Amino acid sequence: MKRMMALAAACLLAGTAPVAAATVVTAAHMLDPVKGVLLDAPVVVIGDDGRVVALATGAAARPAIPQGAKRLDLGDVTILPGLIDMHVHLDGDATIGGYQGLAYTDTFWTVVGVANARKMLEAGFTSVRNLGSSNYNDVALKEGIEHGYVPGPRIVPATFLIGALGGHCDGTEGLPPSMSDLLPQPNTGSGPDAMRQLVRKLHKNGAQVIKVCATGGVLSKTDAPGAQQLSFEEMKAIADEAHMLGLKVAAHAHGTEGINDALRAGIDTIEHASLADATSFKLAKERGAWFDMDIYDDDYILAEGAKNGTWAESLDKERQIGRKQRETFRAAHAAGVKMIFGTDNGGVFPAGQNALQFATMVQWGMTPAEAIRAATSDAAIALDRAADVGQLTPGHYGDLIAVAGDPLKDVRLLEHPAWVIKGGVVAKGPGAP
Missing domain, CATH: 3.20.20.140 (Metal-dependent hydrolases)
Structure with a gap:
């Protein structure tokens, strides 16, 4: 019931246009593309400038939540960088x-x-x-x-x-x-x-x-x-x-x-x-x-x-x-x-x-982790934007997607993201404009 209430509250907040306050995103899991591992209970704090100001994973480590921050609980999903x-x-x-x-x-x-x-x-x-x-x-x-x-x-x-x-x-x-x-x-x-x-x-x-x-x-x-x-x-x-x-x-x-x-x-x-x-x-x-x-x-x-x-x-x-x-x-x-x-x-x-290409890349030799890295942290380096995109660590833009499952086991999950957030603003998901 608490999870449903949190999600309902998130839906009301999701349609907000420009980021006017910090946004706190929580989910069940997070994929770290650099290490290629799945982490539990992520908390991503995105500042009013659309950039990540804090990231924590695991029940023990909780970042400081800015006063008045919007809370967006995505539920039982895996988040990863946009x-x-x-x-x-x-x-x-x-x-x-x-x-x-x-x-x-x-x-x-x-x-x-x-x-x-x-x-x-x-x-x-x-x-x-x-x-x-x-x-x-x-x-x-x-x-x-x-x-x-x-x-x-x-x-x-x-x-x-x-x-x-x-x-x-x-x-x-x-x-x-x-x-x-x-x-x-x-x-x-x-x-x-x-x-x-x-x-x-x-x-x-x-x-x-x-x-x-x-x-x-x-x-x-x-x-x-x-x-x-x-x-x-x-x-x-x-x-x-x-x-x-x-x-x-x-x-x-x-x-x-x-x-x-x-x-x-x-x-x-x-x-x-x-x-x-x-x-x-x-x-x-x-x-x-x-x-x-x-x-x-x-x-x-x-x-x-x-x-x-x-x-x-x-x-x-x-x-x-x-x-x-x-x-x-x-x-x-x-x-x-x-x-x-x-x-x-x-x-x-x-x-x-x-995203249809991810499965083809895996079919022809890459692991799912490598294919995802090619579209996140490695792409950011080649783009000359490694300080801005490709990861969810502090300083990067709060760009992320959420999928229902583990993309390291099934890369085709990336073909159907349940949520898309760009700079802390919901672009796809309940309450999106």
Whole structure:
């Protein structure tokens, strides 16, 4: 009865908008992602600034509770830090493939982003790295979320992708010359100096991470995924310029040589990494780079792509590369390459289904603890936000999710969080707005 009364009181408090007082969150268990262990009776005190001010576990250790604090008892659940997806496209819709996107106005995709941001937050992803958008949509979403206009995760935006003319990042790829020649792209260039200039422009306009297309891709129409599209010199200019500005760099790279040149150039995360080899693993370990491999996507693309209008050429490429990417994931993990959680969600499969990838990561070699760490504390390090997210220790944001059971035994529990709390405010759960 006392537990039910506490939960009822929590429901009344949960709908409060900005954090106006400290919040005390209690539950049956807590997963520490760094140690990979389950702890009992956690008490998390989140201050009025949305950050954790105290954490205690076990019946004996109780932190000081600020006067007037709101109490939120989540019941018989396991809490863990809010999840981080290191590769999303908030302004994408996986159900609108191929040429179908040309039927919509340019600003339609910003509206898609508003809906997708809420879906990802309610799925438990309280932080995301948006690796590419049109028209600075991800910066607009970040501003709208931070000012309270719409709900969504914390966003680290890349803005436009940087790439070669006619390459995977060229938004006019697939159009006839009579159209593409009239639509100069703001994100393509040629030569190291042009690449430096693009980095400076994107940083000026709100980019907090830089994304480059080192090789061809799967969902582009005419290029080969394994073909390198930027030279080593161009990628090194991008990495050097970004690092000078305090930005990390992510490289879309399927092909072996493109992956290896990106690593030699000093790029921080390799996205997809489908055809990485033993040299790639060695370079990544030497340079401290991370692999960010979206290995769930093959299931969705091959099952739903044709219905969604995905180009036949893209489906053929996915059939050639999907299985190889999963085998590379297993080999990279076995070799000790650092790996993070990234899904391509929004652009490749429907927004909010991000957590489907956890089971695939476990199927292909990770333990549940490793997969969860890839989406929490390890992701926070790669994101360069380790002091803010990825853990529930004092100083970090009060971002957490709750699941009904032990995710170390069943990682699929993460697909259905019962509660999502961002900065001490309930985003999903009884009483959520």
